[in-house]
Amino acid sequence: MTLTCQPGDRLALVGRNGSGKSTLMKVMAGIVEADRGLRVVSPGVTVGYMEQDPDMSGFATLGDYAASRIPEGEGYRVEVAAEGLGFKPDTPVASASGGEKRRAALAKLVAEAPELMLIDEPTNHLDIAAIEWLEDFLNETRAAYVLISHDRALLNRLTRQTFWLDRGVLRRRELGFQGFEEWREETWEAEDEARHKLDRKIKAEARWAVEGISARRKRNQGRVRALAALRDERSSQIRRKGTALMEFDSGTTSGKKVIEAKGVGKAFGDKVLFQNFDLRILRGDRVAFVGPNGVGKTTLLKMLTGEIAPDEGTVSLGTSLEIAVFDQTRARLDPEASLWNNLTQDPQMAVSGNSDQVMVRGNPKHVVAYLKDFLFDEAQARAPVKSLSGGEKARLLLAKLMAKPSNLLILDEP
Structure with missing residues (x-):
């Protein structure tokens, strides 16, 4: 390069x-x-x-x-x-x-x-x-x-x-x-056409190898070697990856009320993040939290889901909630453990008696097959999470979240 x-x-x-x-x-x-x-x-x-x-x-x-x-x-x-x-x-x-x-x-x-x-x-x-x-x-x-x-x-x-x-x-x-996407598609189209031509040439040469190799053996051995070289060229080509199979299962229907906060406040030392805050979220709502860095958006999310307690006021959660949290620090992933272990050792995904299986929306599935759904290859399954790029860590976290039904989705810097 x-x-x-x-x-x-x-x-x-x-x-x-x-x-x-x-x-x-x-x-x-x-x-x-x-x-x-x-x-x-x-x-x-x-x-x-x-x-x-x-x-x-x-x-x-x-x-x-x-x-x-x-x-x-x-x-x-x-x-x-x-x-x-x-x-x-x-x-x-x-x-x-x-x-x-x-x-x-x-x-x-x-x-x-x-x-x-x-x-x-x-x-x-x-x-x-x-x-x-x-x-x-x-x-x-x-x-x-x-x-x-x-x-x-x-x-x-x-x-x-x-x-x-x-x-x-x-x-x-x-x-x-x-204009990058147009350039990319043009490049891929030219690549596909070249691959099709190579496939046709290999097919024609392979037919000749079966039917006509007996005559003029010395010259024909060179053609056989050329066919082997064509096959090596074809096998060395790296396939493009497809699209990850991303799908959430909404699970059971929650109660009409999802979250209700009344008069809540939170401070760290002298820094007051919010006070006298009221919020009511109902089933079907889609809420965006916006504000400058450091004002407490992530803290508020953690407080509303019960991960941390407010200093004042109350937070109540609705009935039949199944919460999936995509956190900005990817704290739900163990960076030292492999992709395989991050999935199979998750108590909510483990399949009793099958260390190579994970439970995906109620059905057992081989862990490598599930990782392939999210565009990870078999060689990556045993690699540590810390070796992944930021985007790959996000995909792995989504794989964990999408394996379980959820009717409340919390996305913190997805």
Whole structure:
């Protein structure tokens, strides 16, 4: 694989979940060493990297993390970025929300002011104001950047070139993300046509091998070897993955009242998140919780589902509720355990006496077959969850949720 980033490039790096986008970006950043080949950075060029899940362990505050690579005496850069992004540098890492941590990671990248920015899923957990600030910054910057994002609108507005990583092959297009799907379909159509031609040629040569190999044996042996080479070429082609089989079972009908909160309040130390809050959710309602990062949206969800208790007021749940929670931290997945064990050792999915089976909506199914429904191959079944990309972890969590009936779905940054 060969790629080049030029000054002024605004590149979208796209590909399916698990195709290797984040790994490729880490190689570009010099964090992961490639198995072979060279990484060359021009003299005087600095490379900055914002990872998908920043590791802030060892830092007391968000400001400490953001300033960790800033030269002494230039901390004002972090303060300027923090003001633009709207987060408080003195916020403890332990109590920061996902959005606040994401803002700190962006402030770190902006304050470092590299000539090439490698940015992996920057809008995850960000509120609307922070996304708008980020878009303005990337529009105005003179630095080159490579951007991984599932935010199509952001990619359409910001990028001028596209890297497409597909089954180990990297293609470059001198146009932004807009029009990518048409390019992809044209590429796949040409690929399918070439495959059909190869299949027809193999079929014709195989017929000849059966019917005409006896004459002129020396010349014919070369043709037989050529047929073997064609078959090897065909078998080496990697099939495109299909679409995950995603389906929720609504289960039994809940009572008319789903959740009712009366006069609830919650605070952490001197920080009051909400007070005198009333809410009534009925069967069939679809409710969106919006607000700036750190105001308590996730805390409110946890309180309404009974995971944490309010400081004041009451929360009552309706009857016959079956709750499925998609949490933003993917805490329901054990990162050290394999995909196999994450499913088979879930008490709600385990099949007694069958360690290779999982219960899927009331029916036992082989764990590998169920993983394949969500586009995981057999080789991944025994791999640890921590080896998955962010998108793959989301798919695995959905696999756990969709195996069980649910009539109340909680989605926190899906």
